[in-house]
Amino acid sequence: MEQLKTIGRELAMGSQGGFGQSKEFLDLVKSIGEARSKAEEERIVLLEIETLKRRLSEPEIPKRKMKEYIIRLVYVEMLGHDGSFAYIHAVKMTHDDNLLLKRTGYLAVSLFLSDDHDLIILIVNTIQKDLRSDNYLVVCAALNAVCKLINDETVPAVLPQVVDLLAHPKEAVRKKAIMALHRFYQKSPSSVSHLVSNFRKRLCDNDPGVMGATLWPLFDLITIDVNSYKDLVVSFVSILKQVAERRLPKAYDYHQLPAPFIQIRLLKILALLGSGDKQSSESMYMVVSDIFRKSESTSNIGNAVLYECICCVSSIYPNPKLLEQAAQVISRFLKSDSHNLKYMGIDALGRLIKISPEIAEQHQLAVIDCLEDPDDTLKRKTFELLYKMTKSSNVEVIVDRMIDYMISINDNHYKTYIASRCVELAEKFAPSNQWFIQTMNKVFEHAGDLVNVKVAHNLMKLIAEGFGEDDDTADSQLRSSAVESYLRIIGEPKLPSVFLQVICWVLGEYGTADGKYSASYITGKLCDVAEAYSNDESVKAYAVTAIMKIYAFEISAQRKVEILPECQSLVEELSASHSTDLQQRAYELQAVISLDAPAVESIMPLDASCEDIEIDKNLSFLNGYVQEALEKGAQPYIPENERSGVLDVSNFGNQDHHEALTHSLKFEAYDLPKPVVSSRVPPAAVASSTELVPVPEPSYAREIRQPASSPSVSDAGSLELKLRLDGVQKKWGRPTYSSSASPSSNSSSSTSHNTTNGVTQVDSVGTSNSKARDTYDSKRPQVEISQEKQKLASSLFGGSSKTEKRPSSTNHKASKVGSHASEKSQAPKAAVVHTEVNHEPVPDLLDLGDSTSSALSVDPFKQLEGLLDQTDVASNVNHGTAKTPDFMGLYADTSVSGLSSSFGDLLPTNRDEFNLTSELSSATRTAQGGVTQINKGPNPKDALEKDSRVRQMGVTPTRPNPNLFRDLLG
Amino acid sequence: MIQFVLLISRQGKVRLTKWYSPYTQKERNKVLRELSGVILARGPKLCNFVDWRGYKVVYKRYASLYFCMCIDQEDNELEVLEMIHHFVEILDRYFGSVCELDLIFNFHKAYYILDEILIAGELQESSKKTVARLIAAQDSLVETAKEQASSISNIIAQATK
Secondary structure, three states: OHHHHHHHHHHHHOOEOOOOOEHHHHHHHHHHHHOOOHHHHHHHHHHHHHHHHHHHOOOOOOHHHHHHHHHHHHHHHHOOOOOHHHHHHHHHHHOOOOHHHHHHHHHHHHHHOOOOOOOHHHHHHHHHHHHOOOOHHHHHHHHHHHHHHOOOOOHHHHHHHHHHHOOOOOHHHHHHHHHHHHHHHHHOHHHHHHHOHHHHHHHOOOOHHHHHHHHHHHHHHHHHOOHHHHHHHHHHHHHHHHHHOOOOOHHHOEOOEOOHHHHHHHHHHHHHHHEOOHHHHHHHHHHHHHHHHHOOOOOHHHHHHHHHHHHHHHHEOOOHHHHHHHHHHHHHHHHOOOHHHHHHHHHHHHHHOOOOOOHHHHOHHHHHHHHOOOOHHHHHHHHHHHHHOOOOOOHHHHHHHHHHHHHHOOOHHHHHHHHHHHHHHHHHHOOOHHHHHHHHHHHHHHHHHHOOHHHHHHHHHHHHHOOOOOOHHHHHHHHHHHHHHHHHHOOOOOOOHHHHHHHHHHHHHHOOOOOOOOHHHHHHHHHHHHHHOOOOHHHHHHHHHHHHHHHHHHHHOOOOOOOOHHHHHHHHHHHOOOOHHHHHHHHHHHHHHHOOHHHHHHHOOOOOOOOOOOOOOOOHHHHHHHHHHHHOOOOOOOOHHHOOOOOOHHHHHHHHHHHHHHOOOOOOOOOOOOOOOOOOHHHHHHHHHHHOOOOOOOHHHHHHHHHHHOHHHHHHHHHHHHOHHHHHHHHHOOHHHHHHHOOOOOHHHHHHHHHHHHHHHHHHHHHHOHHHHHHHHHHHHHHHHOHHHHHHHHHHHOOOOHHHHHHHHHHHHHHHHHHHHHHHOOHHHHHHHHHHHHOOOHHHHHHHHHHOOOHHHOOHHHHHHHHHHHHHHHHHHHOOHHHHHHHHHHHHHHHOOOOHHHHHHHOOOOHHHHHHHHHHHHHHHHHHHOOOOOOOOOOHHHHHHHHHHHHHOOOOOOOOOHHHHOEOOO | OEEEEEEEEOOOOEEEEEEOOOOOHHHHHHHHHHHHHHHHOOOOOOOOEEEEOOEEEEEEEEOOEEEEEEEOOOOOHHHHHHHHHHHHHHHHHHHOOOEHHHHHHOHHHHHHHHHHHEEOOEEOOOOHHHHHHHHHHHHHHHHHHHHHHOHHHHHHHHHHO
């Protein structure tokens, strides 16, 4: 209460707060900052909107006030509310002559408006004027807005000015003009396509910022058309070389690395240019290898460059030396403790295995560790890698893992994605049909409606077609196992619709085929399904058709048909259904049942879903009728595409679509409509759409459905429309076929692989791990635990030779254990562990400071001293002796105030050290901060000032957020 | 390309948003809700990247503030992480050991700075010095403009800087 009073008094003292805004605004920010709930925040913002509406409707608002209103509006919009009532005021503000106001206006409109907003047209004129201004700051402000607001329709209005600005004396303007042109190019390539040569010209700009900016548009252009930029390879290589040799101004250095952002961009471009081009690639080898050597792996940005190098190496024509360098970096990434680096390592590994598949085996345990990591992001990346290295020998393990993961997540987006991956892999590499069906069942059960319908059709087709013509017993075995599994699953609650359709179809087709289950049992189950999912019409349709099939088979087998009462009632219910489809099916069922055996057999033959049914595409049976009509004086039929007078619908649609795409005004006359070239489109479309008809119905429907997959029609050109249906069988039908289709590095070659690999691994481990060996002997139990991992590794990476595998993988395990060994080892090493833990990224420590500041009440400096000593002793185990002085630096740092703000420049530290010191200092700071929140560590004076200023304004750090005053950079 | 930049506090409060691709206000709110849920819940030792609707979100925590950038699949995550750091270093230099409060009350200035670093979703300037110089030039012009407008606010602004 006392505090509130003082706040009130202080606020009353002056309407102008320390941050240059009015009291009203400060109040707003403050109250939102203190809002305890989302609802409260909402209420405050709505109130503010009301206030703003009222204020803005007042006549003659002073400009300075208006500016503040606009900024308040930006704030309101930022919090997710609609401020459209005041957009017009922001637009008006851009017209102002005063740069201060103009800049605010531009900021506001570029935050408020999207490029298709109606108000844009009111700004274009102002932008045009401002682009011609002689004050380069005005031009800059306008260019910023141009990038956000100009759309393909308004590009022509500002294009000439922007092009002129490419030669502006100020480099900031040239740079922004380049970026604006790039934006134009993204939005409407046609309008600036004649200007792309400007990008080439600006590449030679003597300002590195402008040169760097041109790399963005050039990257886009080269992505689209590599060949017309091959001549630039030499220039890019020489620029990159100069950058790497530190020829750019020092201002472009970032954490001791020369212009890393530009390097990364150049490497991306080189990767495009060198892809599949031996000659170009050869000119790059030198410089890429150089960068590999020069980039330090101690800093994050250095690793970013290294990663980009790997991407480049894996894209250009392969070079053994570079591949080796890349592999080294990858193994460093994977061995790192940082999750970020592991993630990048996994990604890089995925890129490199395309070129040298054997590299993955060196890292199998690291990969498995990542797979079992609690971090979802890392896990997903690892699945990505596994997907890339799947072959028929490891598909079972990989897909099983994927499905397990799929079951465990809730994110539908990713679930869909990984389900489709599972299906794809299963279709490509399935070792047996049995397995395929089981896998598909699992996918359907858990991802159900997220799976593409095509997959369901593939599955039905597979069960229907089986292994092929020659092995009937295997086929029927497959079917009965499918039936059995479905009868088991069918009772589970809430199955996805697609899966139920498959189940119904299979039960209908094969439920009674092997005589194990009676017709009444199967029909009873089907009735249950129809009842349980009474909202789902397609499931009901599938079920009722399946019931009809079962009865038909019974009738044609001369068995007496007993119709279950629930079945009877279902049919009665459906024959009065709102859906005509269901009605029809119900009536058909009733009709079929009343027929005699031979008739039923001919309309509903047993197991005939794979029979080819011929259809008369020319409808020749109608010829007589047509002839008759013609004789009676009817007009002869003219095919749609030959009717020149009338613009046919599909053509019209196309044009419309085209129009919508380019979205620009057309000045030329419209072309005369031309006859459509592909007369085949309509039949193909019919074929594909009938294929998607969800219900495999009795003969008449089949008549249309089947031919789609019959060779005669696929020759006729509808191949691309029906995609996988043919491919499935070919890829993994009979055993002979599958072995020839699977990738080359299979059974025989993998054995030799493994042995050689085992040897090399022993070598590498032997050197790197000599130290860890002493400790891991005592770690037997852990070795036992990872037995499972080892098995997993061999099933993922290895082929058949498990015995040969063993030594290499135990060694690996050793290396892994070695790296973790210290965690539980003897006293002297414990300290090392401690420091290692502390080397983790900044957030940890901050978090620590946040949540457990009370626990840290032990003198932090004491602890640090402890660390210091031990690192002295064991620093070579850790990161090398060079690191010790940093800890000293830390002390110096905490005592010298104000240094931290200019950290990056003043201290000749690299990124890692930077992190270290800042981390540790922030740790100490939070510890101190636990006592008084005002104390701000390295820069107490500044902080105190800020704090007092803020307090004067009435804003106090509330309890839930004591961090408001904490330096972001620490 | 960077799709958007978000600054979220540990309590899930929005401190700055900048959208480089069109999102409606509704979509924006949804994105903010979803992402702040995902990111704030992540443990400290996990990696700084999140898969999100086919994009990748790179985030980094500075004191109590999360800086997030959403990027395309083919972008280099580590590079973006450094872009964030680049932005923070420039903020730090501008505000003089920047803290969350600076960004709360001067969010428009943070926008101006961001506009000099990123443009149209791409990194426009990687030299801290150049950015600082440009911002200073704009500010000085703003100062003179202010001087004409009101001398009192000028003094206060000077003290604020």
